[in-house]
Structures are given as structure tokens and as C-alpha cells.
Amino acid sequence: MAHAPIVLNDPGRFKDPANLTWERYIALQTRERERYLTERATIPQGALDFTTVNPRYLERAIEQFANNYFPEQSATRYIATAAANAPFEELKTCCLFQLADEQRHLEMDREVFERAGIPERDWLPAWEQPGTTCRFFRHVLELEDPIEIIVKANFVAEGAAGPGTFAVLADGAEARGDILSAVNHRARVRDETRHISYARALVKALVEDDPGNLAVIQRWQDESLRLFVEVAKGGTRREWWEGFLGSYYKIALPLGLRPTSLS
Numbered sequence: 001m002a003h004a005p006i007v008l009n010d011p012g013r014f015k016d017p018a019n020l021t022w023e024r025y026i027a028l029q030t031r032e033r034e035r036y037l038t039e040r041a042t043i044p045q046g047a048l049d050f051t052t053v054n055p056r057y058l059e060r061a062i063e064q065f066a067n068n069y070f071p072e073q074s075a076t077r078y079i080a081t082a083a084a085n086a087p088f089e090e091l092k093t094c095c096l097f098q099l100a101d102e103q104r105h106l107e108m109d110r111e112v113f114e115r116a117g118i119p120e121r122d123w124l125p126a127w128e129q130p131g132t133t134c135r136f137f138r139h140v141l142e143l144e145d146p147i148e149i150i151v152k153a154n155f156v157a158e159g160a161a162g163p164g165t166f167a168v169l170a171d172g173a174e175a176r177g178d179i180l181s182a183v184n185h186r187a188r189v190r191d192e193t194r195h196i197s198y199a200r201a202l203v204k205a206l207v208e209d210d211p212g213n214l215a216v217i218q219r220w221q222d223e224s225l226r227l228f229v230e231v232a233k234g235g236t237r238r239e240w241w242e243g244f245l246g247s248y249y250k251i252a253l254p255l256g257l258r259p260t261s262l263s
């Protein structure tokens with residue numbers, strides 16, 4: 001692995017906020033799976049088959065489905081890299097639990113694409129067009145430094161796209177009859193919240209370890225948010241974008257980070 005711009009000299013400063021062991025993680029995910037299956041069992045067949053979902057919604061939803069599916073697929077890969085390169089055990093464990101979470105999210109999103117009858121050859125082109133999350137995730141997939149991956153992907157991207165925007169996406173899908181996407185978003189948000197909180201604990205530990213680390217984290221934030229700007233373009237996503245920045249700054253500013261200038 002190439003040079004690591006920042007390190008946590010005292011790993012004892014980092015504690016998994018969820019305090020998970022493998023045993024607790026498996027128990028937690030068993031409960032989550034039961035809860036998910038119970039909610040999924042209430043979805044009417046027409047919604048599951050996408051026959052009662054507005055066809056015009058479906059045409060426009062392909063890009064949204066791609067913006068769900070490929071980030072989850074990317075997450076399984078970059079968090080595996082972070083786990084492999086993790087500098088200490090407690091962080092490695094957090095990454096491995098997250099890897100299992102992201103794999104389930106990926107499978108939920110694959111089911112949406114398949115049930116909606118969208119041919120697989122159309123998935124990637126929908127994500128590679130301008131205005132998607134593709135540029136950001138392709139950047140993260142090139143990284144090897146586990147700290148940079150977790151700061152950019154978990155702290156910045158999930159911190160921004162976390163609770164607020166998944167609620168907006170769930171409500172939007174449900175209003176158009178796409179109950180499966182709504183149930184999926186509400187299920188994944190519980191895991192994403194945990195991914196954000198361990199990244200936040202890592203950033204806090206890094207800044208306490210050496211206040212000079214803040215400048216590097218600021219640069220990573222600026223790089224990340226600038227790669228996301230294009231997703232906000234077109235005005236239609238204005239509300240989503242404001243929620244995106246708002247959720248992120250709520251966790252970032254108290255740690256000493258400044259808003260990124262986005263022009």
C-alpha cells in the first residue's frame with residue numbers, strides 16, 4: 001500500500017460505538033432480517049411485481065435504482081479493501097460487519113432491478129451517465145488507504161446520504177407505489193447509521209490524536225463533496241442536495257470541519 005497520509009498513533013482512542021462482537025452482530029442481523037421479512041410480507045403482489053407501479057415512474061426510476069445498486073456494490077469492494085488494510089483490529093472488525101451489511105443491501109437492490117423487469121445490460125449505462133454518484137464511487141474504489149476510504153465513503157458520503165435522504169427516497173418511492181424500494185430504504189438506513197457512527201468515532205479519535213489531521217480530513221471532505229456536486233444539478237434534486245449537505249454538516253462542523261466551497 002502507498003503512503004498513509006494520516007495514522008491513529010493511539011488505537012486505544014477508537015472504540016466501536018455499537019460495541020459489536022461477532023455474536024452480537026449475528027444476533028442483531030437475525031432480528032433485522034426477521035423485521036425486514038415481516039415488512040416485506042405486507043407488500044401487495046402488484047407492487048412486488050411492479051404491475052401497479054406507474055410505468056412513467058419506472059422509466060425515470062432506472063437512474064435512481066442504479067444510484068442505489070452500484071454504490072452498494074462499490075461499498076462491498078471498498079470496505080473489503082479497508083478491512084484488508086485496517087491498521088488495528090477494532091477497526092477491521094467494524095469494516096467486516098459493514099461488508100456483510102453492504103452485501104445484503106446489494107442483494108435487495110438487485111431484486112428491485114429484476115422485479116421491475118429492467119434488463120441487466122441497461123443498469124451500468126444508467127449509472128455511467130452524467131449526474132449520478134458514479135464519479136464519487138469510482139474515485140473511492142481506487143483508494144487503498146483504509147482511513148481515507150472510511151473518511152470519504154462512511155463519514156462524508158454516508159454521513160450526508162444517511163438518515164435524511166433515505167427517508168426522502170423511501171417516501172418518494174412509496175408515494176408512487178414502489179413499496180419494495182421504500183421497505184428496502186427503511187431497512188438499510190439502520191445499518192448505514194451504524195456505519196456513519198463508527199466513522200465519526202474514527203474522525204474524532206484522529207483529531208484528538210493529532211489536531212493536524214483535521215487539515216487532511218478537510219481536504220478529503222472537499223474532494224468528496226466536489227465529486228457529488230453534479231448529482232445535485234438540474235434543480236429537481238435541490239431538496240435532496242440541501243438535505244444531503246445538511247445531514248453531513250450536522251456531524252462534521254462540531255468536529256472542527258468547515259463547509260466546502262462549492263461553486
Ligand SMILES: [Fe+2]
Nearest residue numbers: 072075102105
Ligand atoms: Fe449500504
Ligand SMILES: [Fe+2]
Nearest residue numbers: 075158192195
Ligand atoms: Fe453503508
